[in-house]
Each structure stands twice: as C-alpha cells, then as structure tokens.
Amino acid sequence: MSEQATAVTHRLVPSPAGRIHVVEQGAGPLVLLVHGFPESWYSWRHQLPVLAAAGYRAAAIDVRGYGRSSKPGDTEAYRMLKLVQDNAAVVRALGEQSAVVVGHDWGSAIAANSALVRPDVFRAVGMLSVPYAPRGGPRPSTVFAQLGGDEEFYVSYFQEPGRAEAEIEPDVRGWLAGFYAALSADTMPAPGAPDPHFVVRGGKLRDRFPTGRLPVWLSGHDLDVYAGEFERTGVSGALNRYRNMDRDWEDLAGFDGAPITRPSLFIGGGLDASTTWMADAIKAYPTTLPGLVSSHILDGCGHWIQQERPAEINRLLTDWLASLPA
Helix, strand or coil: CCHHHHHEEEEEEEEEEEEEEEECCCCCCEEEEEEECCCCCCHHHHCHHHHCCCCCCCEEEECCCCCCCCCCHHHHHHHHHHHHHHHHHHHHHHCCEEEEEEEEEEHHHHHHHHHHHCCEEEEEEEEECCCCCCCCCCCHHHHCCCCCCCCCHHHHHHHCCCCCHHHHHHHHHEEEEHHHHHHCCCCCCCCCCCCCCEEECCHHHHCCCCCCCCHHHHHHHHHHHHEEEEEEEHCCCHHHCHHHHHHHHHHHHCCCCHHHHCCCEEECCCCHHEEEEEHHHHHHHHCCCEEEEEEEEEEECCCCHHHHCCCHHHHHHHHHHHHCCC
C-alpha cells in the first residue's frame, strides 16, 4: 500500500456544528468511526491502521463538543438529530455519497440513529457496547429517576447542568482514570461491591471509582491525551449529550419502535453493564435489526471494547465489512 494511503491526516470539515475534526487513514470505501463518552477520535487509534490496511478509508471524528470539533454553547445543540446531521455533513465534506458508520457507547446510539434517519447516506451500521433499542416507552428522565432506590443513577446525575462539571473539572485526569477503571474488565469493582453507576445522595460519582492502577489497555500517555483534550475544552459539551435525552425522545417520535433495516453488526462486552442491562434489547434484534449480519458478546470484556480487545474487534469489523454489498 502506498505511503499516501497509510498516512494519518487531520482535517477540519464544515458541519452544522461549525466544524468537525476528522482523523483519516487509508483509501477505499468510507468507514465513519464515532466515539462515546468521555473519549475522542483517539479511542479508534487501534482500528484506523487496520481498516486502512484492509482497503478502507477510515475516518474517526471528534463528536461536536469534543476535542477540536466545534462546541456550541446552547445545550439543545447536542440533541441526537443534530449529531446525525454532523455525520451526514462529514460524509459530504469528504467527497463521498455514502458510508458505513460504526460507533461505540454514545457513538453507538449516534451511529444507529444515523442509519435509521439517513439510510440514504449510511449503508450499514456497526454498534459497539450499547445495543440498539428503538425509541419508545416513557420519557427517559422519568425512567432514570426511578432507578437506584435511595441512590441516583449516573445519567440523572449527569443531566443536571454544572453538577458533574464541578466534580470532574478540578481533576480531569484523576476523574477520567477512575471512570475508565470502573468500567474496565481488569479494574472494575468486584461483584457485590457498590455499583459505580450509582451515586449516594449528596455524594459524587467518583466516590466508588477504583484507585491505584490504570486498566491494562490505558497507558499513561493515552490518559494524558484524553485528559489534555478535556482540560482544554471542558466537559460540558460532552455531558450535554445526556441532557438531551428527553428532547431526543420528542424529536424521534415519528420513529417509535422503528427497526434499522440496513446491514448491521453488534459487539458487546460480557462484563459490560450496557450489555447486561439491555439484554432484552439484544434478544429483540430479529425484530429491531432485521439486517443484522452478526452479534457477538466477548467474554471477560468490559465497556471500552475496541481498546480492551483491539485484535478481536479489528477481526470482527473487517470480516463484517468484507461481507457487505459493494
């Protein structure tokens, strides 16, 4: 493969957000990679060269509010349909008519909704860690408020403007280290220990984070990269995704119960709460993902799946991509 095809390039492209930072490697059919919380394009560092070597144009973005992408000041600017518009704008800005979209965590939901709302642009969708569940049921904030009993679910905690910022921003690096460790297979709390997804009333989320060592997948340099971005931008743009879940529920009312018909892939971690809590969503895939090509649960894997198990994820992604119609 030529040096040009294997080089990593950074660019800023126009979008409804203002600009989106894109990191590209390779040439061929476009594969758009969308990260989750609290990460950046860097979470796809193990996938970019492998997808490029397999003959794809891999493009990892910073979602609006993160990294070098624009950070609109209005909380409502982070609703799901705005992020779908950003993804479609990136495809156009890169000179393509269509793309495969792959996402992790919140990126999984963004990718899923991109394929749902814009099937004319996104010809297939890969979802990592967070299963697809169609819009439906009660208002999300009502559901989250009922979880945890005397404790508060982390999503509700994140939804209050300024509250999580006050916890995170005085020690971004330390907070990220604890959050990553809490959801990683090798450092997560033991079964039966207090659940780090819940907050004691009047407490902080980090009160239950593991301390003392980083997950094996996360080097000190990796942590510095992530922390450096959030120290520069703050975390409000990232947290605003959680603060739009009720708006998403309203915006997507026309898609209530709708399946994603494009070819799809799901990969989850066996130790990831997202996989276990949403087991019913996975069971419903024959109805909700009629175009599902394959679904995989990786035993002993936590939430940060493409970083914890890069070789397995790369193999599953490239096999799936190779199976798609040209």
